[in-house]
Amino acid sequence: MKKVVVKMMLSLCALLFLLPIMLTVVHSFGVQSVDEGNFRLTSLVPSGFSLVGYYDLLIEHFYVLRNFWNSVFYAGSITCLNIAVSVPAAYAFSQARFKGKELLFFFYIMLMMMPLQVTLLPNYIGLRDMKLLDTPLAIVLPSVFAPFSVFLLTQYMKGLEQSYVEAALLETKSVFRIMLQMIVPQLRTCILAVFVFVFAEYWNMVEQADIYLRRETLKPLSGLLAIGEGLTTSEVLAGSVIFMIPIVILYLYFHDSLEVGLESMKL
């Protein structure tokens, strides 16, 4: 009996977590299901089935599709470049021996703990002085060097057998060769997990797009949906469902790697 009650309670909690997503999906297919004026969902189930929200968003506001591809470009390029930068950085933090390494890593973690709002202004000033504001680089460049993935990869690399690296050093003096041919193959699951994390983080970015970009044509879909300017509630809900799909696809592809990666990183 006790088990049943616990199960019911847990199921209820799970449902509560899923409720916003369910409401978004269900109401995106609804007919006048939403109080347009106050932006409130008035009932759990919409009064009827309609594709008008999707039609209005994808056909009448076809410019939204450009923002969708912007999101794909920003999240994709940031993720790939971020991993390309993070792997050598993590290798240096975990394997190399140099003075001040621990202090530098401490600052890295400090930087990771900083809220985004703290770094927005310095980044803005830097981008302004480099005349990169209102360009795609304004979004990509600061995000490529985000410390989160370096931290994760460093933690994982610290767990690798040191004797392998020492054995490899007997074969070659090339650090890059060791990193690419020995370390990276062992990091596969960890890199995939980091890929999912970083992609999801930058797929959902709002503030950066809002501050660094002025032109609507350059903004990602997340920025457009967050403001919702010129869109009705049903269009925003339809957009949110479309916005969710790539992340779901990503999870379906990499959920195994994500679980193994998180486990191996002891997170």
Next chain:
Amino acid sequence: MKTKRAADFIFAVFFTVMLLLTMFAEDLYRLTLPKVAVEEVTRRAFAAEMTGKDGAVYETWRTVPAIPTEALLGDYGDMVYAVNETENGLILVEYIVSTGEESEGYIEITGGILTGTLAVIGSDREIYPGQQVIITGWDESVALHTARERGEDISGYVQEMRKRLLTDIVCVVGVIPVTVVAVLLCNRFCKGRWRFLKVPALIVWCILVCLFLRATILLPGEWIPEKLIDWEGWKTNRESFQL
């Protein structure tokens, strides 16, 4: 394995749909907008008479703003629809004008509208002020609707449209067996090391079919509702058109 397959399927379908929408959404939207034929309000020479000092009447010319008589609408024939360029595209605006003499299919405008304004002389369906439109030449659907509005004999047009529609239906139906053959060929040849070509080949095929249909299909403007997914609108419009 099943999850990966599901992910492959969702990925292929989702990104193909998004790609196709990116390519064709604007065209689809434009399809729902009324097409209008316009003519600029310009100054034209109208015949006039002038009395000389000797009392004799001389024939002369005067240049005044004029529009084609087709542009005059309304019960009193004093209303003109014009196209204004705004941030939201080309929008119809209504003007009440005062008119003067008529000559060679043009009517003199004595007030109410400025020269340079684009006056609507025909449309492919019912239009109203505030509506977004696209400017087109004097094509079949515009001519057909405008002639019907004027109560002219349109049997010739209708026969022509019927022929064109029949051809379109044959084309669309013809695409289905060709698609089946294309998929079978894809399955036959995209095997083993060429397996990766299967999905891109089908996507390219899909795009080609869309381009073909877009270039081929001719629909009477009056059939098309404001939203392409409005099934009732299609039915009602088609019934009212009575082709």
